[in-house]
Amino acid sequence: MSRQDLERLCQEYARILEGEGSLDENGVCLVQKFRDLRFTILGRPTQSPLVLPQFFTFEGVDSRGNALNLGETVLLQEEVNPLLTELRQRDLIVTAIHNHWLFEEPRAMYMHFESVEPPLQFARKVREAFRVLNNNSRKKKKKRNSGFDDWFW
DSSP states (O other), X not given: OOHHHHHHHHHHHHHHHTSEEEEOTTSOEEEEEEOOOOEEETTEEEOOTTTSEEEEEEEOOOTTSOEEEEEEEEEEGGGHHHHHXXXXXXXXXXXXXXXXXXXXXXXXXXXXXXXXXXXXXXXXXXXXXXXXXXXXXXXXXXXXXXXXXXXXX
């Protein structure tokens, strides 16, 4: 698959997942977006992208159109079982459910999942499964009145 074809595929993958997509020099497509959730860590409010991520990648598209697809999302504790069920019903492999932080409120959990299939098929499955999540995501907006290329929520 040509670099140009991979770029187009990556952008469609990002569109389906409603995130920002980029293709790196190794042909790995990364899509990222962030949940619109409010957490505190050690009693301090945080909007860190390390706390609120939804990341998706694909790489290694073969001659049949299959690729390695990976995903990770932050979850509220009560969202773990519903999302686990939805992903497994779509034949996605859930590989980890764990925490990243200590002393956070509410409890933040992180789920990782994977498959080998056409990337757009994976993206559609994930989008459908994520419908069980509360307040799914937020998009970054570019700051308008600044001389810097800063981003804010």
